[in-house]
Amino acid sequence: MRRSAYTWRTFGLELLLLVVAVVFFVPFYVAAAISLKSASDVYSKPLAFPSNPDFSGYRTAWHGNASSSLGHSLVNSIVITGASVVGLVVIGSLAAYALARRPSRMSTLLYVLFLLGLIVPFQLGIVPLYVALRHLHLNQQYGGMILLYIGLLMPLSVFLYTGFIRALPRDYEEASYVDGASSLRTFLRIVFPLLRPVTGTVIVLSAILIWNDFFTQLIFLSGSRQQTLPVAIYSFVGEYVSQWNQIFAAVIISILPILAFYVVAQRQLIRGFAGGVKG
């Protein structure tokens, strides 16, 4: 099964997989083709190649509906994802540094507590969280949503950073402490730059999880000016039932940023998923 010679059988397998790949990607072709059609063409010849592209679907989708435009939701998604990821990197790496560098019963206990946050399903807390944020007037706000995401994904960030820092030699830090630097200063100047690989993993994983998350955003942001792309698409589709050229224009606008990210950072992304998942 691992013979390196390229035989006719290998060629057959190659053809088979290419066919599977085509089947796998037919839905995307359909979506792209339909998004570029006029409303009448969608029903007469939906699967034909759009040789005469019609961009009216994109215009309608971009303007969105009464509550918010797709462009506005795109900005909301970027703000919420960006700020949450920064928080996860900063707060998570600082906590992990202390946990990894002060080996004691206390740090073991705290580490287990973070792991528990990774395991216990967050769904259980969703109703009280909603009530609490509503009470604090933080629901339907950037700040509330960002704090929520930083908290929700903090166990993942702490888990990844702690594992990495434990394997990191202490020599550089020691020199800094001998010079009398504080732990915060040492961390920022010496340690944090060394964490680049794992910071990449944390950024990639949390950015994709937050960008694509729908459940939490639907609960906390729906109907507000702060609604994000998934929430906007959901309400848009509800309004334009079966107007597929507009629906698919909206869908493609929402997928495009992540697709571009994927094409550019594909290796890092796949490695992040494979490594992040295994810990």
Place this chain on the structure above:
Amino acid sequence: MTAPAREKVRLPRLRHRSPVSWLLVVPALALLLAVHFAPQVFGGWYAFTDWNGIDISPRWVGVDNFRRLFDDDASRTAFYNTLKLAGSMVVLVNVLGLALALSLDRQLKTRHFLRALFFAPVVMSPLAVSFIWQYVFDFNGGLNRLLAWIGLDGWTRPWLGDPGWALWTILVVLVWQYSGLAMIIYLAGLQSIPEELYEASAVDGASTWFMFRTLTLPLLAPAVTINATLMLIFGLRVFDQVLGLTGGGPVNASETLATQVWKQTFQNGQYGYGAALALVLAALIATLAITQALVLRRREVA
């Protein structure tokens, strides 16, 4: 590693002994407690009340909410649907993911391209891709057109509007979206198996199937555990794909626990009942995932 901090010796210059300050953990810990544990404790309590989200003090109703879960048609269907989807997803995603990984491990010239292709759905919004599939399964949509085109008119049906089929359209999307993730994890597992083992086995005249059973599969066991656990969790909490494809219909035929949590709490204002459903979902995820992981891990050693 240097000597650990000696905490019990209270020296005036403690900072010198153990330079890293505990203060660095405080923000993360505060968020962990505020966003995970405190709400979960309250959630567990709400589950035994009939709170409507407005009254000052929720009324304790014991296990009424849980009894209602099995009397109520939508919730009972949701409970069994969730188990069906998660179970089927674990099996299908692992089989397809492993098949893809084995095919794309070495020989093929297009393997890098194909890996990137099959992984792509993993990074996309589950809601957005579900809308694409909604068109595929629509009565006037892609699948029925294809069936009619190849002469299978008799097979066409309103896939999303058929109570017997609606749930399985969701499974199709789940398998399509997550097989690439299983593939990547299996590929990482395959690449850690030393080539010499295969060479030695080939010298002994072992068949391809024999090598797969005695070498590949046992050495992939840790990857199986990871994939099965992940897919079980994803399957149990499925939400986006349901809302994107069927909305839970027709007549609750494709409801899941997660969609019921959302509907009962935020559409019907039954916070107590919603919390009870969330408690059941959380308990299912925790017990099933841990049990499955323990069983699979025991097989890893054997």
